[in-house]
Amino acid sequence: MTAPGVRGFVLEALPGDEQNLLSAALATLAEAFTVIAEPAAPGAGPRRRIWLDTFDWRLYRAGLVLVFEQARRGGRLLLSQADGTPQAEQAVTSWPRRPPLDLPEGPVRDRIIVLTRPRALLPVVRAVSTASVTRLLNADGKTVARLVADRITVTAPSQPAASHAATSQTATTAELAPRLAVTEVRGYPGQARRASALLAGVPGVAPASQGTFMAALTALGRHPADYNSGVAAEITAAMPAPVAVARLLLRLLDTVESNVDGVLRDIDTEFLHDLRVAVRRTRSAVKLLGAVLPDELAKHYQAEFKWLGDVTTPVRDLDVHLLGFDAMAAQLEAASPADLEPLRAFLARRRAREIRRLAAALRGPRFRAIADDWRKALLEIRDTGSARRRPPAAVTLALSTTGRAFRRVATQGGAIIPASPPESLHDLRKRAKELRYLLEFFAPLHDPVAYRKVVGDLKQLQDCLGDFQDSEVQRGEISSLAEAMLAERAAPAVTLLAMGEIAAKLARSQAQAREEFAVRFARFAGPAGQERVRVLLEGPS
Template identity: 70%
Template sequence: MASGLRGFVLDTEAAAASARTADDRMAAVHAALASAFTVTADRGARTGPARRRTWLDTFDWRLYRAGLALSYERARRGSRLVLEGDDGVPQATQPAPRWQPRRPRLAADLEAGPVRDRILALTSPRALLPVAAAVSTVSVSRLLNSDGKTVARLIRDDSTVTAAGHGPAAALPTRLAIAEVRGYPGQARRAARLVAGVPGVAPATQPVVKAALSALGLRPGDYSSGVDAEVTAQMPASAAVAILLLRLLDTLEANTDGVLRDIDTEFLHDLRVAVRRSRSAIKLLGDVLPEGPAEHYGAGFKWLGDLTTPTRDLDVHLLGFDATARQLLAATAADLQPFRAFLARRRAREFRRLATALRSARFRALADDWRKVLLEVRDAGIPGSRRGLTAAELAASRTARAFAKVARRGGAITPESPAESLHDLRKRCKELRYLLEFFAPLHDPAAYRKVVGDLKKLQDNLGEFQDSQVQREEIGALADAMLAEGAAPAATLLAMGEVAARLAASQAEAREQFGKRFAAFAGPAGQGHVRVLLGAAASEAAR
């Protein structure tokens, strides 16, 4: 059994300079190895038909970011999934019958096995999508000692890759590997030294999946749902706002296809966040943009946001369904099943409405025209009273204003205040959070982390409070709808009642903790964190 690999590539640039072909260099590799071993072709099944692999990852590259590469391999003896580390060494494999690599699939839908165990938490709720495919011809030579015993193997891999199974193919440089035979590590090291000494052969510095992606011009990790806008302190405020709105528009458009194909629920989630951020940016910073369009597109994004709400709300119910069912005390999970079926039917109906809207001319025009407006502002700037304002000045003034609003409204909340006052505060907190994220590159990282950390805890509390209420009210409305359809057995309604009661308890608990959370954010310590943050931003603006 091979228990270790040392990899090399035939260096294409060196080859071009010396006009030597891959076969010339392979002959040189064989000659080098022949000084210490008898080199012979493997009689076994290793030199078989082409090896076919498809690499898979989530849309936001979760496996890549975790230093993992997942591939699906079709082989005569059955197909399998292979999970490799950054070093190209397999960490887990499992059979994958009936897998169609071009079809997105959730890790949760995989059969039980070591690969599923490793990737489930990391990838959920995102689906696995094909990233690139390779067809490889693999040939194996055995390296024999003086007894004629195989003490290492030389593996040659010539691969052609395509992006997600389509588009132009690219040939990768030939890859070589010395595979160790168990109990003969010294011989493998010796063979690797001999191969490394051949001109035009270089150590493989990256696993084959990275080589494939770079040969295809794909940038792994290029999608992130974060704002990540390239804003600088001294750029005109209008250009900075246009740049970050363009970034949000990119995110929105990047997710549209995934929403329409209903690949996984995160596409819609990310699209909604991009819409919400855009609306907040228009509201809080739109005065540096031309007046008419900002108002017009703000209304457009409200339309879009409202469209996505019913499907997302149902997604949230369905995503948390199993966890909710596990918490039942009086009822059983089976009692809730008709509710799940009802949610799924309703979700299918709402999704059709959403998809129709996303395919509409109105949506297309909204995105296209908004882009034109933003590009114009970014490239030409806008005349008017705010011409001299820099991005840093805008960030400092609007963030201070938003913080003051949160502090004022939150401070006015008493145990007797209506729930609406907490809902309103949640919205103001979101606006503050977005402002912080928009201008994150302008802030001192340590001060930024402190403020966002405090704010996040408060937002979690307010989120728990409001979401519990919204979900409880939705369950009531859904129970009515199920009754109207005659799809509500008594046991199911009782189980839904238990879920609603639990949500009411969560809401009450969140309300109880609000005072403490708010004080941590807006109290003296929290205010100090914000002063440090804004002080640093102000000095940045002054420069």
């Protein structure tokens, strides 16, 4: 029985010369071992593997590699660390054609689900390899190690393009340099070491510096972690403000466009979520920083992005209900979770209808015009500077807008008293979000420590405001869903009662958030909080 080989080599041969180099390697091994070819097992075909990750590379970022080894029927999922150390393994009976939202139960799923949920696993690289195995025998004719020579063809599966710019440069198929691996036979570790040492001395045989997966990504021109939903645009303090804003907006537009395909194919709910966040950020940026852009441009796209945000809202609202459905059902005390099932079915039906509407909008001319014309306009500003003769520097714009946004939050929040209507908190939430976006847009220009402190406080305030508003919105939605279900005669009495219980719970958590508000706000906008913002904007005194 062989243990998985950890000693990997790459044949650095000129194309067409691989066979000669392999022969040279075998001749070297023949000095110490009897070398015989192992006949291929009957019925053994090429080895097929698919590496999987989420669209935003969650496994890669966690230092994990997940591969599906296809067998004649079904196959095995193997999870390892980036250095090849095995982590978990799971048999799978079949691999669905569509990307799975959830893996079947098993050790691999248990290990990764907290990382990946709610994202789907997508094929990142497919590989077909043909291995030739050579046995290395000792003087007794016993196999004491094996040399596996692998010829691997890799393909990039069709999938959502990670970045707008990268699509055109990506190769779809590539041949990897042949790889050699010495695999150990149990109980004979010294012999495998000896064979590896001999191979390492053969000119043209180099230790493999990267695993097959990374080599495949390199060959296919893909960069791991080439997608993230952040806003880190390449801006500097001295850059003219219009150029910095254009770069920022282009980065957001890339994020919008990167997610469209995943939304259209309805792969997982995060595509739409990321798209919407990018749209919201765009709207805030145009609103708060649009003064440095040509007037008409800002005005026009403010309206266009509002439209885009609005067409995505119904599906996202339903996604939120469905994603939190089990947790919501689990909280029921008087009613049983099963009572809520008609609501789940109702939500799913609605979602199917709404996603068709959304897809039509994203495939339509209005969206295409936004994507193309907006990009063109932004590129022009980025590359030629602004029409204004003396635009301010990016840092000036950053400090003035961020300071103003902070003062707005401080003033509006300070005016809120226990008797204030809920709308005042909703408004404050919007202002807080604008401040957060501005901080994030200009993060590269701020001192990282001061930045973290301010954002930390702000985040807590936002969470509290979010809980307050989400509870209210969801309560409103529960009652309008109940009405809609009644109108469609899809509402059993037990379901309505269960929905009533949910609404009551939401009211309680809203009241709790309202109670916490004063503390959170004081922490953010009180004297200490103001000092932290002053340090951020002016530097330490």
